Amino acid sequence: MHVTHLSLADFRSYARVEVPLDAGVTAFVGPNGQGKTNLVEAVGYLATLGSHRVASDAPLVRMGADRAVIRAQVRQGDRQQLVELELNPGKSNRARINRSSQVRPRDVLGIVRTVLFAPEDLALVKGDPGERRRFLDELITARSPRMAGVRSDYERVLKQRNTLLKSAALARRHGGRSMDLSTLDVWDQHLARVGAELLAQRLDLIATIQPLADKAYEQLAPGGGPVALDYKPSAPGEAHTREDLFEQLMAALAEARKQEIERGVTLVGPHRDDLLLKLGQLPAKGYASHGESWSYALALRLASYDLLRAEGNEPVLVLDDVFAELDTRRRERLAELVAPGEQVLVTAAVDDDVPHVLAGARYAVSEGTVERV
Ligand SMILES: Nc1ncnc2c1ncn2[C@@H]1O[C@H](COP(=O)(O)OP(=O)(O)O)[C@@H](O)[C@H]1O
Ligand SMILES: [Mg+2]
Numbered sequence: 001m002h003v004t005h006l007s008l009a010d011f012r013s014y015a016r017v018e019v020p021l022d023a024g025v026t027a028f029v030g031p032n033g034q035g036k037t038n039l040v041e042a043v044g045y046l047a048t049l050g051s052h053r054v055a056s057d058a059p060l061v062r063m064g065a066d067r068a069v070i071r072a073q074v075r076q077g078d079r080q081q082l083v084e085l086e087l088n089p090g091k092s093n094r095a096r097i098n099r100s101s102q103v104r105p106r107d108v109l110g111i112v113r114t115v116l117f118a119p120e121d122l123a124l125v126k127g128d129p130g131e132r133r134r135f136l137d138e139l140i141t142a143r144s145p146r147m148a149g150v151r152s153d154y155e156r157v158l159k160q161r162n163t164l165l166k167s168a169a170l171a172r173r174h175g176g177r178s179m180d181l182s183t184l185d186v187w188d189q190h191l192a193r194v195g196a197e198l199l200a201q202r203l204d205l206i207a208t209i210q211p212l213a214d215k216a217y218e219q220l221a222p223g224g225g226p227v228a229l230d231y232k233p234s235a236p237g238e239a240h241t242r243e244d245l246f247e248q249l250m251a252a253l254a255e256a257r258k259q260e261i262e263r264g265v266t267l268v269g270p271h272r273d274d275l276l277l278k279l280g281q282l283p284a285k286g287y288a289s290h291g292e293s294w295s296y297a298l299a300l301r302l303a304s305y306d307l308l309r310a311e312g313n314e315p316v317l318v319l320d321d322v323f324a325e326l327d328t329r330r331r332e333r334l335a336e337l338v339a340p341g342e343q344v345l346v347t348a349a350v351d352d353d354v355p356h357v358l359a360g361a362r363y364a365v366s367e368g369t370v371e372r373v
Pocket of ligand 1: 034
C-alpha cells in the first residue's frame with residue numbers, strides 16, 4: 001500500500017499542511033527543527049495509533065489548539081481509502097473511514113501499515129524491556145489488526161487486577177480485615193486467558209522473524225552475527241499453544257500470589273516479559289558496541305518489513321533521520337535493501353545524507369512549509 005495524500009491540521013508544528021505523495025521514494029529535506037519528523041510521525045500514527053517519539057498524544061497537538069487531525073488518502077492495489085483520525089488528548093480520539101460515520105480508532109488499523117526506522121530504535125537494543133515488548137506488540141498488531149483488541153483487553157484486565165491487589169496490600173499493611181480473595185481468582189483467569197493469547201502471538205512472531213533478522217544482520221554487517229531472539233517469560237515454562245500458555249500463567253500466578261499481595265502489583269504476565277537479543281553468544285544489551293547495536297536495531301526493522309511484505313500488504317517504509325547516524329558502508333547497504341519498497345519516506349537534514357540509490361521526489365521542509373523541489 002502507499003499514501004497518496006497526507007493532510008494535517010494542528011498536528012505538532014503544523015497549523016495546516018497538504019502533502020501529495022507518490023509511490024517510490026520521497027525525501028523530506030531541511031534543517032533541524034523544521035517539521036520533517038512531524039510529517040512522518042503522523043503517518044506512523046495512522047499505522048500504530050501511537051507516536052514513535054512520545055508515549056501520550058498531548059505533544060502531538062499543536063500548542064494552543066485542542067485537537068489535531070491526521071488525514072491520509074491510501075491506495076492499495078486498485079482500492080482507494082480515506083482514513084481520518086482526530087486526536088483529543090484527555091478525551092477519546094475519533095476516527096472515520098471514507099468520510100462515513102465514526103468508527104473506533106482501532107478500526108482503522110491495517111489500512112496504513114508502516115515500518116519506521118528512527119534514531120529512537122537504538123532503545124530497542126539498549127533500552128528497557130518495555131521497548132522490546134512494544135516492538136513485538138506493534139508488529140503482531142500490524143500482522144493481525146484484531147490483536148489491538150486483545151492488547152487493550154489485557155491492559156484493562158491488568159489495571160483492574162492491580163487495583164484489587166493494591167487494596168489487598170493496603171488492607172494487609174494497615175492490619176485491617178483481610179480481603180475476600182475469590183474475586184482475585186476470577187481476575188487470574190481473565191489475565192491468563194487474554195495473556196495466553198498475546199503470548200502465543202508473540203512466540204509465533206519471534207519464531208517467524210528470527211531467521212529474517214539473522215539474514216538482515218548478515219546483509220548489514222557481514223560475518224558479524226549470528227543474531228538470536230530469545231523470549232524471556234515472567235511465567236517460566238516451555239509452553240507454546242494457547243491452552244498450555246494459559247496453564248503456565250495460572251501456575252505462575254498461583255506461585256506469585258503471596259508476593260503480589262505484599263507488593264500490590266501483578267508480577268507475572270506478558271507485561272513483565274522481555275526479549276533477549278543475542279549477538280553471537282552474548283546479549284546485545286550491555287555487550288554490543290554502538291555500531292553493532294545500531295545494526296541490530298536496523299536488522300529488526302528490516303525483518304519486520306520482510307515479514308509484512310511476505311504476508312501480503314506491503315508497508316510504507318519510513319526512514320527518519322537514520323542515514324546521518326550510519327557509516328558509509330551500512331548507509332549504502334540499508335539504502336539498497338529499502339530502495340525497491342513500494343513507498344519509502346525519508347527525512348534528512350541535508351541532501352547529501354540521502355543515498356544516491358534513493359533518488360526520488362524531494363520536498364524542502366522549512367518553518368512549517370513543505371514544498372516540492
Ligand atoms: N505540539 C507542538 N506544537 C507546536 N510546535 C511543536 C509541537 N511539537 C513539536 N513542535 C515543534 O516542531 C519542531 C520539531 O519538528 P521536527 O519534525 O521534529 O523537526 P525535524 O525537521 O528536525 O525533524 C520543533 O521546533 C518543535 O518546537
Ligand atoms: Mg527529525
